[in-house]
Amino acid sequence: MKYQKRQKAIVLLADGTIFHGKAVGNKQGTSFGEVCFNTGMTGYQEIFTDPSYYGQLMVATNAHIGNYGTNVDEVESDSIKISGLIVKNFSYDYSRDNSDASLEEFLDKNNLLAISDVDTRALVSYIRDNGAMNAVISTEVDNVEGLKKQLAEVPNMEGLELASQVSTKEAYYFGDENATYKVAALDIGIKKNILRNIAKRDAYIKVFPYNASFEDLEAFNPDGYFLSNGPGDPEPLVEAQQVAKEIIKRDLPLFGICLGHQVIARANGISTYKMHNGHRGINHPVKNMITGKGEITSQNHGFAVNREEAEAHPDLEVTHVHLNDDTVAGLAMKSKNCFSVQYHPEASPGPHDSDYLFDQFIENLKK
Numbered sequence: 001m002k003y004q005k006r007q008k009a010i011v012l013l014a015d016g017t018i019f020h021g022k023a024v025g026n027k028q029g030t031s032f033g034e035v036c037f038n039t040g041m042t043g044y045q046e047i048f049t050d051p052s053y054y055g056q057l058m059v060a061t062n063a064h065i066g067n068y069g070t071n072v073d074e075v076e077s078d079s080i081k082i083s084g085l086i087v088k089n090f091s092y093d094y095s096r097d098n099s100d101a102s103l104e105e106f107l108d109k110n111n112l113l114a115i116s117d118v119d120t121r122a123l124v125s126y127i128r129d130n131g132a133m134n135a136v137i138s139t140e141v142d143n144v145e146g147l148k149k150q151l152a153e154v155p156n157m158e159g160l161e162l163a164s165q166v167s168t169k170e171a172y173y174f175g176d177e178n179a180t181y182k183v184a185a186l187d188i189g190i191k192k193n194i195l196r197n198i199a200k201r202d203a204y205i206k207v208f209p210y211n212a213s214f215e216d217l218e219a220f221n222p223d224g225y226f227l228s229n230g231p232g233d234p235e236p237l238v239e240a241q242q243v244a245k246e247i248i249k250r251d252l253p254l255f256g257i258c259l260g261h262q263v264i265a266r267a268n269g270i271s272t273y274k275m276h277n278g279h280r281g282i283n284h285p286v287k288n289m290i291t292g293k294g295e296i297t298s299q300n301h302g303f304a305v306n307r308e309e310a311e312a313h314p315d316l317e318v319t320h321v322h323l324n325d326d327t328v329a330g331l332a333m334k335s336k337n338c339f340s341v342q343y344h345p346e347a348s349p350g351p352h353d354s355d356y357l358f359d360q361f362i363e364n365l366k367k
């Protein structure tokens, strides 16, 4: 064991429940966020750097985290976006040929507080029963009352606009400028692997900040438009909803993933709601209602689109349904060149069942 004596640490939930653990490494500190769990057995580096997790404390249900180290290429954004990490066993040692640093080094570089030796099975089943809630992780184990007061000040995820916290400040380009297609992407928290997946299908992308207008995007003269994934509640994202409305009004090719899917639903007047617990993992079963086929998908969302309203909408079709709870997993507009999914076809490290959605988008650009 690398550290003989590690700081005691706690997870304090908003309802006062406490779980005990120890700080990873020599770290001390306190970190707040909405506590959520991901069931992926691999992909921790991609999860920690996914901008959609901004403001969340991540519980990994996999019992060992860190054992395959980290690699500079396996990030979804330039820094860690979760606000803290909770694990059962933290691996200080790692073994994998193409790793360039340990997870501990990666967390240190990003100054992220992590705690281990937590009974994550008990914690996860508690959250599953009691629903998503705010929490704090801290090495201030003797200051529970003080932490409770601070925790009470942390805003709820519901109603929270977070895209502005993670979006690019300036527009930038991605891919080969001589590519056949041009795509304008609105960055409301975009993952790098989405850009890689679009670019590798012969498209050059201009990525715009969350508050760009339709006219800003249109000036790039794109063949199609993309609305990204991202953190927080879709409801307050009125600028992005306006961009979606303008694109839909003109019947231009539009594809949205996760937060982008929710924004497209809202642009069509469909409400979104906070789920009791979100979907976070890489084994979520979805049924494609058009083909009748199942897909195993990667998911990360805490909000969802109202299914009844979507089904009652004359111009919307529910194209994909989540098989665990019958929630909306995909939408298409009947009279427009517009579709979206609640899950992540770009999933790195997989599964890749839903890759075809990027091909479908490229086909739509040709129309």
Ligand SMILES: NC(=O)CC[C@H](N)C(=O)O
Pocket: 052, 228, 229, 230, 231, 232, 233, 234, 257, 258, 259, 260, 278, 300, 301, 302, 303, 304
């Ligand atoms: N991955 C995402 O885009 C997440 C969307 C939204 N923040 C949610 O939690 O539902």
